[in-house]
Amino acid sequence: MTEPVKLYVYDLSNGMARQMSRQLTGRQIDGIWHTSVVVFGRETFYGQGISTTLPGRSHHGAPLQVIDLGETAIDEETFNEYVMEMKDHYTADKYHLLEFNCNSFTNDVIGFLTGGSIPDYIKDLPTDFLSTPFGAALRPTIDAMYRRPSPSEPTPPIPSPIPAANATPDSQLAASILQAVAAHTQASNSTPNAATQTLYAPIHAITNPPSFHSFLKSHRAAVAFFTAANCGPCRMIEPVFERLSEEKGVKADGTGAGFAKIDIGVGLGNSLASEWGIRATPTFIFFLDGKKLDEMKGADANELRSQVDLLLFQAYPPHPHTSLSLPAVQALSLNPILFTQVPAIDTVLTRLSSFIDSNPWLSTTQSPGQAKQTLTGTVAPYLKARFSAAPSSKLPSATPTLLTSWSQATSAIASALPVASLFPLVDLWRLALLDPSVGTWVSSFPTSSPILLFIDKATAALKIPDPTSNPRNYLLTVLRLLSNTFATPALARSLFLTTRAALAEVVIPSLLHTDGAVRTAAASLAFNVAAFLQKGRVDKVKGGGGHAARDNTLEDEDWEVEMVSAVVEALGRETTSEEVVHRLAASLAFLLRLSPAYDTQLSPLLDVLQTRAVLKRKLTKGGCGEDGVVKKDVRKLVEEVANKLCP
Structure with a gap:
């Protein structure tokens, strides 16, 4: 009946x-x-x-x-x-x-x-x-x-x-x-009403097949947890499942996964278990667009989290570029280009001393003798020990006391000498930045270090109208020093966030410099900046499947537009150095790939600048050298950026 x-x-x-x-x-x-x-x-x-x-x-x-x-x-x-x-x-x-x-x-x-x-x-x-x-x-x-x-x-x-x-x-x-x-x-x-245990992603308690099918239809990504009242491992993994539902569940923008719990002993839960071939609990099934994507048995919390992240990555790619096949771009190292050559320290100090002795000493906090004593008595021994040809098993690190006195001496010398005479001093700091303790100190006390001073003087030098008076050696050494700041991640982040605009004022005109060595150093710095930005974007993709909290402090659309414009112009003008073309193409790839501003700002800009044509010209005769780019890996990178990242 x-x-x-x-x-x-x-x-x-x-x-x-x-x-x-x-x-x-x-x-x-x-x-x-x-x-x-x-x-x-x-x-x-x-x-x-x-x-x-x-x-x-x-x-x-x-x-x-x-x-x-x-x-x-x-x-x-x-x-x-x-x-x-x-x-x-x-x-x-x-x-x-x-x-x-x-x-x-x-x-x-x-x-x-x-x-x-x-x-x-x-x-x-x-x-x-x-x-x-x-x-x-x-x-x-x-x-x-x-x-x-x-x-x-x-x-x-x-x-x-x-x-x-x-x-x-x-x-x-x-x-x-x-x-x-x-x-x-x-x-x-x-x-x-007491409140729900979960906020944006409550766990759906499902007891029958029709409700489960409705659940799958209403969630692009879904995770089903098959459990049983007498299952000990189920009770162990359930708190992890609940946390994941809170962290990875459906958000207000509609992204995220639905989380369903099916007790095979409640209602028609056993019918659902039979439908999906569940023979043991706990079992987790992962669905994408209503279709079974994967299955996991057991109470492995790390594996469960990884599977949920993978599901969300596939359901909601964080950027259209993640679906592109970019083997040449992905093969690029995100490690910074560093200038590690060790000069003859005594020779550098002798040249710097001659500059000090041949210039009138202005009113400063230190006398010429004090500044020279700091360099010869404290800085030189440290640098020689740290960067000797046959270093000992335990390298000495710079102490805060040493760095403070050196920074004070640097300020005194910089205020007394013309910019063209400062490059030996900058070169000593360039070398020291390869010591992690120096990078850490500079990032902790940015106003005490000479980095900002060097940047300001380089910017001023680049603005001198007469090209013949441009102090090439100083600019070259500053670009190499700034590249070496990326040896320490904390310093790289600090400089990127606080001096991004100032870095652009140095690197952009340097990319168009008449001197090949300066252009190479500038391309290296552009690569380091772009690689640092790209690494942050990649880490966010890997860490959150598109749902990790965004670190928006690294993004600046106006700055990106300026940098991309400069790199494209530099690529168009570079006809002699394949090495520079390689670094610029890599920089452009990193600036474009995964950029939140790609669709709104960068793609239209690339079209206006005819970037694809600019890149492809580098592969033809006369585009870079007599025969165009010759190295296979460079050609492959240029072609990939042109064809897949440029409209």
């Missing part, structure tokens, strides 16, 4: 959604739907846990609509046992207006009774609402209504979407709707 199954449909907004939804969201939403199942002469629904009443006698009053969903062959006793089992899963503390609500429960029950599901316009309402700008903006307010307080905190009041001081008519309407909805969801019990 069969029993009719009906769906009672209520509007939690009391008609306000129908009247105001188009004004608020730009689309018509006829109601904020609450549903319950009527079978065996009782109405069963979920709010403050699972409740049962006579049909039409709940606090929601008379239904707005009654939908006939067919008949069930399941007897009343079996149904009652099912509901009792479900009470352990549909508890008050898990309720969430958008993610785990009355309709989630109703859909499970209908699936158990008939094998069907509730109408799509009810199931899809949260997704439709959140896809509107207003819905996305209101999401945090709704989440706040259901956030779990700490044990010592009182249950928070229902917040208004926007503080009263900034309230708009739309926000006031939204507040009214939320108040009405909250009143309905909480009216069945004097205790207000």
